[in-house]
Amino acid sequence: MGLLLLPGSAVLLAENERWDGLENCEISIAGGRLSADALCGTLPVAENPAAPEGRQIDLAFAVSPARASRAEPDPVVFLAGGPGQSARDLLPVMKRTLRDVNRDRDLVFVDQRGTGGSNALDCEAGAPEEMWMEVDGQLASEYLRDCMREWDADLRFYTTSDGAADLEHFREHFAFDQLNLVGGSYGTRMAQVYLRNYPDRVRSVILDGVVPVRLHLGSEHGLMLDRALERIFAACNQDPACSEHFPDLEQAFADLKARYRNNNQSVFVTHPRTGRGFEMEFNRDVLASALRFLAYGAESQMMIPYLVHEAASSGSPERLASQALIVTDRMMDMMAVGLNFSVGCSEDWPGWPRDIDQSHTLLGDSLTEAYDDVCEWWPAGDRPDDFHQPFESDVPALLMSGELDPVTPPSYGDEALEQYPNGKHLVASGRGHIVLTNRCMSRIATEFIRTHSVDELDTDCMSAIGPEPFFLDLLGPAP
Numbered sequence: 001m002g003l004l005l006l007p008g009s010a011v012l013l014a015e016n017e018r019w020d021g022l023e024n025c026e027i028s029i030a031g032g033r034l035s036a037d038a039l040c041g042t043l044p045v046a047e048n049p050a051a052p053e054g055r056q057i058d059l060a061f062a063v064s065p066a067r068a069s070r071a072e073p074d075p076v077v078f079l080a081g082g083p084g085q086s087a088r089d090l091l092p093v094m095k096r097t098l099r100d101v102n103r104d105r106d107l108v109f110v111d112q113r114g115t116g117g118s119n120a121l122d123c124e125a126g127a128p129e130e131m132w133m134e135v136d137g138q139l140a141s142e143y144l145r146d147c148m149r150e151w152d153a154d155l156r157f158y159t160t161s162d163g164a165a166d167l168e169h170f171r172e173h174f175a176f177d178q179l180n181l182v183g184g185s186y187g188t189r190m191a192q193v194y195l196r197n198y199p200d201r202v203r204s205v206i207l208d209g210v211v212p213v214r215l216h217l218g219s220e221h222g223l224m225l226d227r228a229l230e231r232i233f234a235a236c237n238q239d240p241a242c243s244e245h246f247p248d249l250e251q252a253f254a255d256l257k258a259r260y261r262n263n264n265q266s267v268f269v270t271h272p273r274t275g276r277g278f279e280m281e282f283n284r285d286v287l288a289s290a291l292r293f294l295a296y297g298a299e300s301q302m303m304i305p306y307l308v309h310e311a312a313s314s315g316s317p318e319r320l321a322s323q324a325l326i327v328t329d330r331m332m333d334m335m336a337v338g339l340n341f342s343v344g345c346s347e348d349w350p351g352w353p354r355d356i357d358q359s360h361t362l363l364g365d366s367l368t369e370a371y372d373d374v375c376e377w378w379p380a381g382d383r384p385d386d387f388h389q390p391f392e393s394d395v396p397a398l399l400m401s402g403e404l405d406p407v408t409p410p411s412y413g414d415e416a417l418e419q420y421p422n423g424k425h426l427v428a429s430g431r432g433h434i435v436l437t438n439r440c441m442s443r444i445a446t447e448f449i450r451t452h453s454v455d456e457l458d459t460d461c462m463s464a465i466g467p468e469p470f471f472l473d474l475l476g477p478a479p
Helices: 088-097 137-150 160-173 186-197 221-238 240-245 249-260 284-294 304-314 318-333 337-351 366-375 410-417 439-451 460-464
Strands: 011-014 023-029 034-046 056-064 076-079 107-110 179-184 202-208 265-270 277-282 397-402 423-428 471-473
Touching (some): 023 088, 034 088, 076 088, 088 107, 137 337, 202 439, 221 284, 221 304, 265 318, 277 284, 304 471, 397 439, 410 423, 439 460
Parallel strands (some): 076 107, 202 397
């Protein structure tokens, strides 16, 4: 086999020995504006883990092989968010982000069952483009039922635990002793489930946008979004140019919430992808979804003061609706909505905390009502009894958060850190959801994977991280 043995029994394999039989492929995203070469393949797994000889589904995966002639024996596996995002779709971005890691380690992207090329639970059956902007459980139920008739899947077996078992099957098939895990957002849940179930198979773990184990996904979104918006408005107040252009921003926001609390307004917008103009009803749910999705990214966050001020002062929320449609369309295009509900109805809804009052928040109880409508009939899978119980692991763990993250705030990272005695939590100032793509954070991640330790990590570059400049008009930030 041409193995090269190094001190410490590390085994380095040539690329054709590690990935024999895979085909060359090119993966593109953003309409082809960003692409990357890779090796692609599929691996069959049993849909029902208890019936290994039963129906099989193919897991699609892609690999960016290490550039060195012989790679380190433990690849880096990226775990995507959502639930519902394709890991392969993120290869072009993560290959660039983890370029230095990829010099001597393979990067692996396995589409979780129910996403991408792994029997995706997509739902586009005639749904209007703006539907997912409004959290309407009854409407979502109607479309999801139509989509379910088209899916060739037993939805009880599309959970995080099933996905973790698939990843273990992948590891065994390619005979890797250990994996380095990099999870983003929901991918941090997947990483922790795999770590809990297969503790000896994880060399290191990076959690970016941390979901603490005890959290029921979505149950605190309203509270966290309000906190993030309050911080963005406070940052605008402290910025001379932003506060001059948009005075009394909190009052403008309060006016908007009051205006659309019980009232709809018909607005005409143009779909960013299809170019089709259409009329939609702007109400509190659409306002909440608009600001929620805009708050994810550090760049789109900086448009919020301008858009809120304009909508409140002019009485015309068209531009706010259009910008939200752009962000929503981009996000929903990447998500298999069916997997989102398979995970949510199996793992989160059964223990959804009913004592959290979010009726006063911008998002209100809309997510609770949506899950209530859908999970009532969704064929949920099994969830281990200790699924939401924290556990301890001595695997080196690097946790990352964005200061202004509206869904997984830094407090979640602090909470999760208690599970990892060999862990460290870094908070990127002024950033939103997912910070690993920041150049400084990717350098720190590279050092962490190479040294296999959080001790003595050089984090000095983080002092230069901060918020993007606020948009002052349609042309963007002040020059």
